[in-house]
Amino acid sequence: MQLALRDNNQGPYFSRVLEYGRAEERLTDEHVTQIKSKAILMSLKLADKFYNKHKMHLLEHAAHDVIGVVSIGLIALTGEEPVASVALLQTPDGVLKCFQKGWSMLTTVSKHMHGSDNSLYGGINQLLLEKISTPPDTEEWLGWQDYQTALKDHQNQEATKVLLETFYAKVELDPLFSLGLESVLAEAVLYRIMFDDARVREDMKKRLRKIELDEKWFSVDTITLHTERALSHLPDALAQTIREDLGKHFYKELLRTLKFAKKYRELALDDASPEKLERYEQKHGMQGVLLGWQDTIEF
16 A cells, blocks of 8 residues: 655645654654555455455555545544644554544435435445545545535534424425525524414415514514524524524525515505516515425415
C-alpha cells in the first residue's frame, strides 16, 4: 500500500499523519510498516467482501476506501490533532478503531440518502464512499468536507422527522413536497397561530374563511413568540440547533404569508372566482407551497 504524499498539506488525513510522524521522528520506519500492514490487511478484507481481492485494480480500490474511511475516523477520534493521531495509530488496534469509527459515521449519515438501500457497501451510500475514498497521493482530499455536508443533511432529516412527529397530524409527507427543516417548522408555526396550536393538516384553504384573523398576529414579535412556543415542545438541544439554522428572513416570510392568507380570505369571502383566486396565489408564489394549502381542497 502506497501512502506517500507529494504535498504534506494535502491528501487524505491518514497519509498526512504518517508523513507528519516521520518528519517529526515520532514514527520509525518499523512503525510505519506495521501501520501499513494493518491497513493492507483491512483492504484485503474489504476487497473480499465488496470487490474481488484477486484483481489488483479492485484491491487498490479497496485500499483507497480504507485510507478514506480511516481518515474520517481518525479525525473524529483525535480532533485532527497530529500528535494525538500519531499516538492512536501506534496502538495495536488504532487503525482498526479508526476504520470502525469512520465506517459507523458514514453508515449513520447515509440513512436518508437516496440510493443507500441499494448500495454495494451495505448501509453506506455508494456515492458518498466514492467521495471519501481516494488515492493517498491525491493533490486534494475533501473527504472530511463531504462527510460534514452529509452529516448536516442527516441532522436536518432527523430534526425534520421530530418536527413532523410533534406538530403534524400526518407524519409521512407526500413525496411531491420536498420541504426542508425551516419550511416544516414554518408550516407548524403558521398553522398553530391560526388554529389554536392544532397539528398541521391539509385543510388550510378549507378552514381559512371560517376563522377570524387576529390583527395581533401580524407582527414579527408575535410570530417570534409563537415560534418559541413551538420550539419549547422539542428537546432543548434540537430546539437550539433549529434556532441557529433559521434564515434571517424566517419571521418576515411568515408575516408575508399571513398577509397573503388575510387577503386571500377577503377575496374568497367576496365570492371571487376560482380563476381570480388562482391568479392571486400564483402572483404571490403560494400555490402548492403550503402543506395545508392543497389545490385539491376547495372552500
